[in-house]
Amino acid sequence: MALKIPPLVLMLLAALIMWLAAILTPGLTFQLWGRFGFALALVLTGGAIAALGVLQFRAAQTTVDPRYPQQSACLVSNGIYKLSRNPMYLGFLLMLIGWGIWLTNPVSALVPPLFVIYLNRFQIRPEEHFLKQKFDDKYIQYCRRVRRWL
Template identity: 40%
Template structure:
């Protein structure tokens, strides 16, 4: 018996977990620093560590709040599955991407904690890949699945804040 695969909705079809972009940026930055160190531009001070930890905690808090909101509405968290509903409450009332905003905030905390300039220099690459390989796919999927609701949502809520 054959099945018609054209009827299978893969959602945004993002082929990897998006947090890997952020973890990869930090890991590659640290490895680059071992091979080709750049001058330290972040002071080695207690307040820098405190600020870094604060950013990591705030960022992870935003990410987990976004995940919990998706779970509450029983919609896909991982973007290789279709969305079952359009979520626009909780942090999603303020940003269309609280999980990615949170990961970016945590990444910036990682910059402070590692003190590695390469990690900071790789952030634009990470964000470019995030937008082109993840967010655009998610937005396309939501436009197709919830055309009117998503257009209204985009008019009210910015991508980041």
């Protein structure tokens, strides 16, 4: 299962599951004052963080598709990558949390932590393994300076 599902597809699938969970358990949905603004802020912030990650990869002329880490042309460690080793994934997570706030359903709120667990196991660890092999000490030093998520 490692590196098989594009993370964007995984995020959209998680959002769909969250929506279905909210529909199937309507009695658990609650009211939350200010949910629209808070949800929108998280979705926009997450989208911006993910977009910055993509733009940084494009500027470095390296692949954005994490399913093929062997196509990585260089180690990107500047810009948003000084704050997070995985800003695209962090952005997706913030978007899912915002969506969860919009849905205001505790069952749907279970999905973002599962998203993180899945990404860590089947996406990030295999990527990190490859990057350690390809970039050796440079990548190890980068990992010591910058956290995986935030």
